[in-house]
Amino acid sequence: MSDTAQSIWTSEGTAPARVRDYVDLLKPRVMSLVVFTGLVGVMIAPVHIHPFEAFLAVLAIALGSGAAGAINMWYERDLDALMTRTANRPLPAGRVAPDDALGLGVLLSIFSVLLMALATNFVAAALLTAAILFYVFVYTIWLKRRTPQNIVIGGAAGAFPPMIGWAAATGDVSAVGLSLFLLIFLWTPPHFWALALYRSDDYRRAGVPMLPVVAGPRETKKQMLFYTLILVPVALAPTLLGAVSWLYGIVALVLGVGFIAHAVIVWLAADDRRGHGAARRMFKFSLLYLAVLFAALPLDRLVVGRLLGGLVGG
Structure with missing residues (x-):
């Protein structure tokens, strides 16, 4: 050439x-x-x-x-x-x-x-x-x-x-808009701390004071569990405020229980390679949690709207 x-x-x-x-x-x-x-x-x-x-x-x-x-x-x-x-x-x-x-x-x-x-x-x-x-x-x-x-x-x-x-x-x-803001705001700490648990060496080397580096894995896991617990009522807020029905509410409850279960598994896991695997799985679930939860909001509107339209039409 x-x-x-x-x-x-x-x-x-x-x-x-x-x-x-x-x-x-x-x-x-x-x-x-x-x-x-x-x-x-x-x-x-x-x-x-x-x-x-x-x-x-x-x-x-x-x-x-x-x-x-x-x-x-x-x-x-x-x-x-x-x-x-x-x-x-x-x-x-x-x-x-x-x-x-x-x-x-x-x-x-x-x-x-x-x-x-x-x-x-x-x-x-x-x-x-x-x-x-x-x-x-x-x-x-x-x-x-x-x-x-x-x-x-x-x-x-x-x-x-x-x-x-x-x-x-x-x-x-409105209150609904604020509830969506609060939902992501409270979801963010357990989501990122799960990542920080199995990437703590990276953050330590860079001098970034992420919670696992400063307070240790145990304190981080405790706070992760706390945030997943308070996420449950916050995730139900769109239903409680009347923006969507309990179709979304049921999805939010199921996902909330799943998120809490992952936090408990991380809490019980040792601070070793196996524990890092649990944190990695929680991190991946947290992405699924938010994606499915937000997908359920317009889906609820669509399904419930069609049902109500069918009843009125009938």
Whole structure:
């Protein structure tokens, strides 16, 4: 192969990887959960908006989440380089320049808020602004390196999307929107602490004061169990507030019992490789828990609506 051909091949071969690196800066896995919960907030709101407006609202939520993720990666690139789980991210691996990551994050932040304001309303745009600023300044810059309660307080940033979606449709923040916020806020600590239990060496090496590193596994497991217990009544709030029926409520109860069972197993497990396996399983279940719970909200509306429609029609 000639030098020219080799040069063309190398350039073309690396282009998709470079695009993928910029996509990775936006934390697409986190974004997918944010998009889903934000969409659910739009779907179960009592006010229906045009599908295109709903699409733009969810797009703004996605871009805002990605923007915060890019700024987070820019600020934490030194920590990411020390942790096995994150060492191959675009910044510590040297595939993206820090200034490019910061610029992308700032531009997307501004664009996402403007898009939300123009497509829906200023309440939703204000909430999106608050979510981005909270994740960047409160969680990333202030809390993460200073306190083991980083993920407890910082979890508020990830709890905004369903409330933003609700506000995009209604123009306000109701008790139901707040209950969805609180649900994710209380789900976040046991979810991340399960990860931190079996990744504690990573956090210790990077000097991040996650609870298992600072307080030890036993205290972490106790708090994980506590949070799964108080999640049960909070998860039932949409039913108790009349937003959905007991079809969703039953799903929430079953999932809540499952989450508690995983927390008990982690509590009883030894602090060794087998215990790490229990924590890993709880982490995976926590993802399933939130996904199924939020999927049950619009499904409840659909099923119950059709049943009521059939009864009225009959």
